[in-house]
Amino acid sequence: MIISNLRYYHIVTFGCQMNKADSERMAGILEDMGFQWTDVLDQANLILYNTCTIRDSAEQKVYSYLGKQAKRKHKDPSLILAVAGCVAQQEGEKILRRIPELDLVMGPQHVNYLGDLLEQVLKGNQIVATEPIHIIEDITKPRRASKITAWVNIIYGCNERCSYCVVPSVRGLEQSRTPEDICSEIKLLEQQGYKEVTLLGQNIDAYGRDLPGTTETGRNQYTFTDLLYRIHEVSNIKRIRFATSHPRYFTERLISACHELPNICEHFHIPFQSGDNDILKKMKRGYTHQRYRQLIDKVRYYMPNASITADAIVGFPGETEQQFENTLKLVEDIGFDQLNTAAYSPRPGTPAATWSEQVDDDIKSDRLQRLNHLVGQKAAENSRKYLGEIEEILVEQENPKENNQVMGRTRKNRLTFFQGNIDDLRGELVKVKITEARPFSLTGKILK
Ligand code: SF4
Structure with a gap:
């Protein structure tokens, strides 16, 4: 449906790169429909909140922003209010009970269907689209924030079951895009002058395991490593990055490919979450800190100067001082270039949220501060290596x-x-x- 008179839209995005990439695709769909971007929230005829549920603060912010716009809708009933992303998926119809002024509640799997959903809204319906659905190929042109660097989704969803994480329940099971579609998107970006592409997936190394076909050796026909080779065959985009990697799936074949392929940047984001084996087990991460260390050794064997970044959580339920110190030890030993740190925050619907042994907030914030202090020291040491280079x-x-x-x-x-x-x-x-x-x-x- 094409909107006949000029209407403005605004998207407020919370959370990770994945959400930002989803927002760019939704903006592309809205512009195809005839909407025009405005920076001024109060001028917009359609406001879409693309939400994140990883941190409680992001969730609370969404409700406070929505409250303000819901009041505006009482004066201007033509205003369209939509909530997308992980809070929408998790809360579903419950959000409507809290904010009945909403027109559309849609989960992340429905991003590419935004046009159809809005058509129904414009006919006067109130829509909740959160059921699991096959993600249709992205035929839209995202409205990309940059003309130089771009995100390209290669796999949606996650089949892991980390005990603290809401992603599998809000983003659904893994769905890989085909290598052909990914390569066409990258070739187009190259023609448009883009210099850097970041391939995105919640667990990017799992790419391809849901695609049909295996090789003679029984391996999946399209692994993530195969995809990297294929991208190099068909395009010469100067910089290729990828996120997020899972230590359990980061193979030596992948490391060797990253070393061999000239356009893959020597930067790897491999979250470890904790340096303690008992906590890792309770997190259901499926590796030990020894395995993680071996993996980093292997990366450094092939690429001695590679930059390594990661994510870590402190104050996971039951974490003792000694277990936290094991995390400090890992950070000290590996010397990350950068580490995204977070105090554990219980997320509804996850097993860890129901455990009784929650760590006090003041202990969590003390541990977070101590970890961040060490991270800063290590990052400074790494930065100094660049001097004169x-x-x-x-x-x-x-x-x-x-x-x-x-x-x-x-x-x-x-x-x-x-x-x-x-x-x-x-x-x-x-x-x-x-x-x-x-x-x-x-x-x-x-x-x-
Ligand atoms: S692999 Fe990542 S996205 Fe998947 S459940 Fe674990 S933390 Fe969540």
Whole structure:
């Protein structure tokens, strides 16, 4: 359906890269329908909240934003209010009871059906779309936030059952896109001038195991490693990244492919969550800290200077001081380039949320602080290694704090600033000599 008179939309996005990529696809669908983006929330005729349930604060924020707009709808009944994403999936019709002004509640599997769902809304229906569904191929053109770097979903959902995580219940079972569709999207991005693609999946290394076909050796025909080779065959996009990896599926074949294929960036995000085996078992992660360490050794054997980042949770139910110290020890030993840390927060519908041995908030925040302190030290040590080095930077934008500077990233994903004019440099890959190092960013001088 094409909207005849000009209508504005605004999307508020919470959460991870996956949600941001979903929002870009939904924006593409809305623009195909004739909606136009506005930055001004109160000017929008359609507001879509793409929600996240990983942290309680994000969930609470959604309700507070929605409350304000629900009041506006009383004055302007033509305003369309929609909630998408993980809170929508988890709460379903319950959100309507709390906020009856909503027109549309839709789970992440329904993103590519947004046009059809809105058609029903425009006919005056109130819609809840949260049932499991086969994700149709993304035929829309996402409205991408950047003209230089792009996200490409390769697998949706997750078949793991980590005891703290809501993703499997809100995003459903794994559904891999076909290699043909992924490669066509990447070729198109290359033609449009994109320089970097990040392949996305909740458990990206599981890619392909739901696709039909096996090889003579009994291996899945399309593993994630095969996909990386295929992408290199059909395109020469300069930088390829991927997230999120699961330590259990990160094979030596994959590591060797990353080493061999020139466009794969030497940056790997491999969450470990805890450095203690009993906690890992309760988390149902399916590996030990020894296995994790061996995996990192293997990555460093092939690529000694690879950047390693990860996610970790402190204060998981029952975590003792000693178990927390095992996490500190792992961080100390591995020396991550960056670590996303979080205090455990019980999520409804997950097994760990029902356990009685919840850790006190003040203990959690003390552990989080101690971990973050160590993370900062390790990141600073890693940053100092760049001093005097010449790095390839992909220039993305102007430094918002200093407009005579531009900013971009190294292949290893370190944010880097240097003097230059954004109009000349946007989207360029340039050589920069690093002159200053901070824990999570660098400053340098462009080489002519
Ligand atoms: S692998 Fe990741 S997305 Fe899947 S259940 Fe575990 S934490 Fe959640």
